[in-house]
Amino acid sequence: MLLYVGISPKAPPTNGRAPSRQTIRSRIRNHYRGNAEGSALRLTLGCLLADQLDLRLRRVGSGTRMTFGPDGERRLAEWMADHASVVWVVSASPWEIEHEAIRSLVLPLNLDQNRDSHFHGQLSALRAEQKTRARTLPID
Structure with a gap:
């Protein structure tokens, strides 16, 4: 089982901007x-x-956005419906829980705040490789 930690909202900005809604x-x-x-x-x-689900990252719209295209996104959504689960915890400051979870648990799918993970370099490289390949393909 792999875990991924995400939060909402993110930590309030310290620059005077409005917090995330x-x-x-x-x-x-x-x-x-x-x-x-x-x-x-x-x-x-x-x-x-990508190989298992026949997914290819592609540039879409104006060419700056990247997705797996309608069919690929559908296959990914189906895979997630069959294999992923969601749980949540209510907290007034979820960014503190996220930081502690990433610090103390093995969360290879989390890249942010997780540079010490043994998988960080591999996953970052894979994502960068997929984006580089997508930039060489025509815009869908």
Whole structure:
């Protein structure tokens, strides 16, 4: 079993900007029904499962966004529905729980705050390779 930790909202900005209005509900919806451009988890899973699910990261729209295309995103959503589970904890400061979880647990799918993970370099390289390949392909 692999774990991934995500939070919502993120820590309040210290530069005077308004805090994030994102909710845990919208975050989970993005992970399950969104696309690789809007979900680091979907991007990571799609890159890891690319061969198994026949997924190819592609540039879409204006060419700056990248997704697995409608069919690929659908296959990834189906895989997640069959293999992924979500649990959540309510907290007034979820960024503190996230930091502690990443510090104390083995969370190879988390890249942010997790540079000491043995898998960080491999996963970062895989995602970068997929993005580089997508940039060489025509825009869908």
